Amino acid sequence: MILDGAAAISMLLALFAALGWAPTEATMGDVQRIFYFHVSTGWVGFSALLVGLVGAILYLWREEGRFDSLSLASVEIGFTFITMNILTGSLWAKPVWNAWWTWEPRLTTAAILWLIYLAHLMLRSSIDDPQRAARFAAVYSIPAAASIPITFLAIFWWRGMHPVMGGLTPRMLVTLLLSVGAFTLLYLALLRHRLRLAHLGREIASLGEQAEKRRT
Amino acid sequence: MSFWRVVAAIVWKDVVAEWRDKEVLSAMFALAALVILIFNFAFELRVGNVREVVPGALWVAFIFAGMLGLSRSFVLERDRGYLDGLLLAPVDRSAILVAKSLSNWLFMSLIEVIVLLLASALFNLDLMRADLLLVTALGTGGYAGLGTLMSALTANTRAREVLLPALLLPVAVPLLLAVVKATAGLLDGGTLAGVVHWLQMVIGFDIIFLTLAGVLFGFVVEE
Numbered sequence: 503m504i505l506d507g508a509a510a511i512s513m514l515l516a517l518f519a520a521l522g523w524a525p526t527e528a529t530m531g532d533v534q535r536i537f538y539f540h541v542s543t544g545w546v547g548f549s550a551l552l553v554g555l556v557g558a559i560l561y562l563w564r565e566e567g568r569f570d571s572l573s574l575a576s577v578e579i580g581f582t583f584i585t586m587n588i589l590t591g592s593l594w595a596k597p598v599w600n601a602w603w604t605w606e607p608r609l610t611t612a613a614i615l616w617l618i619y620l621a622h623l624m625l626r627s628s629i630d631d632p633q634r635a636a637r638f639a640a641v642y643s644i645p646a647a648a649s650i651p652i653t654f655l656a657i658f659w660w661r662g663m664h665p666v667m668g669g670l671t672p673r674m675l676v677t678l679l680l681s682v683g684a685f686t687l688l689y690l691a692l693l694r695h696r697l698r699l700a701h702l703g704r705e706i707a708s709l710g711e712q713a714e715k716r717r718t
Numbered sequence: 719m720s721f722w723r724v725v726a727a728i729v730w731k732d733v734v735a736e737w738r739d740k741e742v743l744s745a746m747f748a749l750a751a752l753v754i755l756i757f758n759f760a761f762e763l764r765v766g767n768v769r770e771v772v773p774g775a776l777w778v779a780f781i782f783a784g785m786l787g788l789s790r791s792f793v794l795e796r797d798r799g800y801l802d803g804l805l806l807a808p809v810d811r812s813a814i815l816v817a818k819s820l821s822n823w824l825f826m827s828l829i830e831v832i833v834l835l836l837a838s839a840l841f842n843l844d845l846m847r848a849d850l851l852l853v854t855a856l857g858t859g860g861y862a863g864l865g866t867l868m869s870a871l872t873a874n875t876r877a878r879e880v881l882l883p884a885l886l887l888p889v890a891v892p893l894l895l896a897v898v899k900a901t902a903g904l905l906d907g908g909t910l911a912g913v914v915h916w917l918q919m920v921i922g923f924d925i926i927f928l929t930l931a932g933v934l935f936g937f938v939v940e941e
Contacts, residue, residue, distance in 0.1 A: 562937055624884055625871065628875040628877040629874070629876070630876070638871050638875075641871060642871060645864065649927075652926070
C-alpha cells in the first residue's frame with residue numbers, strides 16, 4: 503500500500519521535474535527531456551533482468567518455488583521496461599538523428615536482448631507443467647544472459663558507436679536521479695504485487711493437487 | 719562404460735539410424751540448396767555483384783538447414799522412446815549432450831560440404847579451401863552444441879519446432895556475425911591471420927556455450 507503510494511507520488515514528481523523543472527538542453531531542446539525516462543527504464547529494466555537471472559540460478563541450485571517466482575516476476579517487469587526503453591529511444595532518435603533506428607552496438611544489442619526475453623516468455627507459456635516450465639526457463643536464462651555481453655562486443659567490433667552521458671547541470675542530475683528513483687519504486691511495487699500473485703497461484707495449484715488426491 | 723565410449727556409441731547409433739533412410743539429411747540439403755537459389759534471385763535484382771552476399775547467403779542456408787537437423791535430435795528420440803532408454807542407462811548425462819552435439823555437427827558439416835560444392839559451381843568461386851572449411855567447421859561446432867541444448871528444451875513443449883528458432887537465433891547472433899565476417903574476410907582475398915579476431919570470437923563462443931550446454935543439460939532431462 504505504502505509502496506504503491508510512494509511509487510505513484512515519486513512518478514508524478516519525476517514527470518513534473520522532467521517536463522517542467524529541469525532546464526532545457528542547449529543543442530537538442532525539449533526533445534532531450536525524454537532522456538530521463540529513457541535512462542530510467544533502461545537502468546531499472548536491465549537490473550530487473552539481472553535479478554531474473556539470479557533468481558534462475560538460485561532456482562536451479564535450490565529448487566525452491568519462490569526463486570522461480572522472483573525470476574518470472576522480475577523478467578516480466580524488466581521486459582516491459584526494456585520495451586519502453588527502446589520505444590522512448592526511438593522517439594528521441596527521429597528528431598535528433600533523423601532516423602527511427604540505427605544498427606549501432608547498443609541499439610542492436612538492445613533489440614536482441616528484447617528478442618531473447620520474448621523467447622523466454624514464449625518458452626514459459628508453452629510448457630504446461632509449472633515445475634518443468636520453471637526449470638526450462640531457468641536453463642534458458644543462463645546462456646541467454648551470457649550471450650548479451652558477447653553480442654555487444656561482436657557488434658562493437660562490427661560497427662563503430664549512442665550518445666554518452668556528460669555535461670549534466672545539477673538540476674538535470676537531480677531530475678535524473680528522481681526519475682531513476684521513481685522507476686525503481688515502480689519496479690518494487692509491481693514486483694510485490696506480481697510475487698503475491700505467483701504465490702497465490704502456487705497455493706491454488708497445490709490445493710488442486712490435494713483435492714485430486716482425496717478424490718482418487 | 720567410459721565417457722568417450724558412451725559418446726561414440728550414441729554418435730554411431732545416430733549415424734547408422736540416419737544413414738538407413740537419410741530422411742533428415744535430404745530435407746536439410748533440399749532446404750539449404752533452395753535458400754542459396756532464392757538468395758541468388760532475391761539479390762540479383764538489387765545487388766550488382768552477387769558474390770558480395772555469398773558469405774551471408776551461405777550461413778543463412780546453414781543456419782536454417784541446421785535447425786532442421788537439430789529439432790530432429792530430440793523429437794524423434796522422444797517419439798520413439800529412445801531418450802528414456804538412454805536416461806535409464808548408468809551414463810553421465812553430459813555424455814548424451816556431447817554425443818548429440820557431435821552427431822548434429824557431423825550431419826551439418828556433411829550438408830555444408832555439399833552446399834559449398836554447389837555454391838562454388840553456381841557462383842563461380844573457389845569455396846573448397848582449407849581455411850574456409852576450418853572456419854565453417856568451427857562455427858558449426860558452437861551452433862550444434864548450443865542448438866542441441868535448445869532442441870532439448872523445445873522438444874518437450876507444445877510449440878515444438880516453432881519455438882527452436884526463436885530461442886536459438888538471438889543467442890547465436892554473435893557466432894553468426896563472427897563467422898560471416900570471417901568467411902567474408904577470407905573470400906575477399908584474405909588469410910586466416912587477417913580474420914583472427916573474428917576467429918577468436920568464434921572459438922570463444924564455442925568454448926563458453928559448449929561448456930554451458932554440458933553443465934545445463936542435466937537439468938533439462940532430469941525428471
